[in-house]
Amino acid sequence: MTAQRAPGGAASAPYDAVVLAGGGARRLGGADKPGVRVGGRALLDRVLGACADAGVTVVVAGPRPTARPVVWAREEPVGAGPLAALDAGLRCTAAERVVVLSADLPFLGERTVRGLVAALDEGSADGGAVDGAVLTDPGGRDQPLVAAYRSAALRREIDALADEHGGLTGLPLRRLTARLALTRVADPLASFDCDTWDDIAAARARIREHGHVLDEWISAVKDELGIDLDVDTGLLLDLARDAAHGVARPAAPLTTFLVGYAAAAGGAGAGPEAVADAARKAAALAARWAEEGSQAGPDPASGAAGDARPDAG
Incomplete structure (x- = not known):
């Protein structure tokens, strides 16, 4: 494994993206978390903006209006868990690299996503290429739903897990990531996710701070007007x-x-x-x-x- 690095730079290779936007949002009282607005934009649209470079973007959830076109997929059965959802999304991609994201990351930006893809290509483990580059939170914990992976490695290990367990229903993502050679990328702000209403309130307050508000407003206006400029x-x-x-x-x-x-x-x-x-x-x-x-x-x-x-x- 390589040491942690800071994100940045342009993506060195094309990639597809899989965004997991299902789940029950129990800590939000069952609210539609991907549709919750932070800075005037739905959380899902904010994440879609961060992976705008993707060749194909797959959202695993029920279809809804979004700021940019996506491919919709659904795990079988619905509610089978994140590993089953990732498998469903992965089946709709073809690129050698796939960025996997959750739909509740208000501060994720294109720079971080590009940095993850670059880290995937630059990383090495025991003399060989790494299988994935994952973001870490301020506590140093891996965030497997803010990561770039080699598609072949994901497919190989997902198939192996399905064979071992008779399916993927209920299996946690850590069962998958434990089998992969990973490099880490440190970005405390981008790893901030919204699990509770307190998190939502904190995110809404943060983007109105002086150092963020103008960029946030411009991004929101461009999304609203359909401007990619x-x-x-x-x-x-x-x-x-x-x-x-x-x-x-x-x-x-x-x-x-x-x-x-x-x-x-x-x-x-x-x-x-x-x-x-x-x-x-x-x-x-x-x-x-x-x-x-x-x-x-x-x-x-x-x-x-x-x-x-x-x-x-």
Whole structure:
């Protein structure tokens, strides 16, 4: 096994994703946990956003509306447990690597998922490739439902367990992970899951803290509007500030709206570069506007000192 590492970097290989979104949520009083909203977005949609790079995303649960298209699967029998659910989801994938996630991870992001996939390829155990890269929580405990695995290893050991036990119903995931060579990735925030209403309350409070609220809001808006576009929010904020200070406060939201509209009007080629280009043009205009304001003299119509009109005499 390798030492713990920090997540990060781009995924080094394609992968599919399996999200387990079933279960009875007993500690939430039987509430629909994947549909509980944190930061205005359902927990399931937040997790789906984190694995947006996946070639195929399978959600093991009853179908429901989601922010991005997925393949639906169901364990047999329904309620047979996480190992049976993983087996059902895995049967709908074809990639050599599969990211396995639970649907209650409010702080999981693409960076962590990519880091897990990279750690899977980089890890080694006893001179050979590892079978999986799992996230650990602040207590150092493995989180097998926040992990990247080699699909062949999962299928091999799941089949072996099914043969040994006459099926998978009721078997815990630790029966599977105990048979795999794993490397660990440390990310305390991403491993935070929502098992209780206190956890939900803590997550909702956390994303409203100053260091998180803007990114969370932008992500929520993009999900709501169906926008898959990464833009330089710092550039847009600078533009809004310049428009507010150099022109008038209401100019800030109107200007950023017009920048977005102009970028979208560019057609199929519109993207982050189009937004940045429009923002730079608008920022330059705001600077010229502010400069003229600082140099303006008295109103020419007033006839006051500085009047540039020719002498009537």
